[in-house]
Amino acid sequence: MRSVDQFIKGLKVGIPIMLGYFPIAITxxxxxxxxxxxxxxxxxxxxxxxxxxxxxxATNMILLNAxxxxxxxxxxxxxxxxxxxxxxxxxxxTKTNLKWRTLLTLFITDETFSVTTVEKEQANEENGHxxxxxxxxxxxxSWVVGSFIGGFVGDIIPSAISQSFGIALYAMFIALLVxxxxxxxxxxxxxxxxxxxxxxxxxFIQEGWSIVLxxxxxxxxxxxxxxxxxx
Amino acid sequence: xxxxxxxxxxxxxxxxPRILPAFIVxxxxxxxxxxxxxxxxxxxxxxxxxxxxxxxxxxDQPHIGIIGGLAAILLSLFRFHIVLVVIGAIGVVYFxx
Numbered sequence: 178m179r180s181v182d183q184f185i186k187g188l189k190v191g192i193p194i195m196l197g198y199f200p201i202a203i204t205x206x207x208x209x210x211x212x213x214x215x216x217x218x219x220x221x222x223x224x225x226x227x228x229x230x231x232x233x234x235a236t237n238m239i240l241l242n243a244x245x246x247x248x249x250x251x252x253x254x255x256x257x258x259x260x261x262x263x264x265x266x267x268x269x270x271t272k273t274n275l276k277w278r279t280l281l282t283l284f285i286t287d288e289t290f291s292v293t294t295v296e297k298e299q300a301n302e303e304n305g306h307x308x309x310x311x312x313x314x315x316x317x318x319s320w321v322v323g324s325f326i327g328g329f330v331g332d333i334i335p336s337a338i339s340q341s342f343g344i345a346l347y348a349m350f351i352a353l354l355v356x357x358x359x360x361x362x363x364x365x366x367x368x369x370x371x372x373x374x375x376x377x378x379x380x381f382i383q384e385g386w387s388i389v390l391x392x393x394x395x396x397x398x399x400x401x402x403x404x405x406x407x408x
Numbered sequence: 409x410x411x412x413x414x415x416x417x418x419x420x421x422x423x424x425p426r427i428l429p430a431f432i433v434x435x436x437x438x439x440x441x442x443x444x445x446x447x448x449x450x451x452x453x454x455x456x457x458x459x460x461x462x463x464x465x466x467x468d469q470p471h472i473g474i475i476g477g478l479a480a481i482l483l484s485l486f487r488f489h490i491v492l493v494v495i496g497a498i499g500v501v502y503f504x505x
Binding site: 387 | 410411412413414415416417418419421422423425426427428429430431433434438441443444445446447448449450451452453454455456457458459460461462465466473476477479480481483484485487489490491493494495496497498499500501502505
């Protein structure tokens with residue numbers, strides 16, 4: 178398939194992420210401007226950090242007068258889960274060269290990772306990297322533009338609407354998970370195990386580490402369990 | 409100025425872990441079982457990302473997040489397109505507020 182066809186196909190797959198990101202990005206823009214960040218600063222943060230949860234957390238911490246070091250460490254902890262996801266993604270991109278692989282993993286977020294996982298067969302297709310590039314680029318643009326608009330006109334949006342947008346990302350995660358579970362119930366067991374573990378770990382450690390740890394433990398246990406039942 | 413320093417440092421600690429796997433995944437020769445394990449990571453990650461975070465969609469009202477999530481499960485089971493699942497869940501939460 179030609180690169181341009183792969184790119185257009187990727188744009189279509191990217192639409193749900195764009196729609197999911199946009200309201201969250203606006204919410205971030207509103208929160209950040211209320212926390213005292215200028216339009217340039219908050220848009221710059223979206224351009225350079227590109228991690229919704231970390232950015233919203235950082236604005237909360239600014240309001241709480243936290244120091245730079247504290248915010249940076251919290252960001253590292255919260256975003257470290259992308260290392261695991263990026264690893265899983267890079268492992269699939271065996272036919273893609275290093276330059277493209279680096280570019281694509283640069284844009285790995287919870288949502289782009291999930292969607293690229295569902296669309297994993299493209300990794301083996303000719304020009305498949307253009308397909309993934311379209312997905313991650315559309316999500317990124319939606320995030321940056323949404324943040325800018327949020328910082329610019331966010332105050333006009335009624336709070337009931339911006340609050341209900343908070344469910345958007347979760348609805349998306351669910352929509353990505355359910356079809357896989359229907360196809361193979363084992364995936365559902367692993368997901369539920371991760372939920373229980375994450376709930377437990379959350380009581381003791383920071384949210385970011387908790388997500389990393391429960392992802393690794395649940396997938397590891399699932400692997401051991403199913404390998405035994407198969408042999 | 410401190411804000412920009414903070415943003416640059418936040419960017420570094422986010423970007424480096426994100427791109428590092430692209431460089432090391434080739435250098436290491438993995439046994440097959442590592443590949444099989446990595447295949448399962450997305451499902452575990454989705455589970456951990458959904459719960460218990462969904463309880464905090466609306467502060468102090470965890471039931472709203474749960475009902476919104478159940479609506480999303482129902483819509484996905486009926487094979488609605490992902491965009492409609494997202495819009496439907498937003499509508500349910502807006503209705504409950």
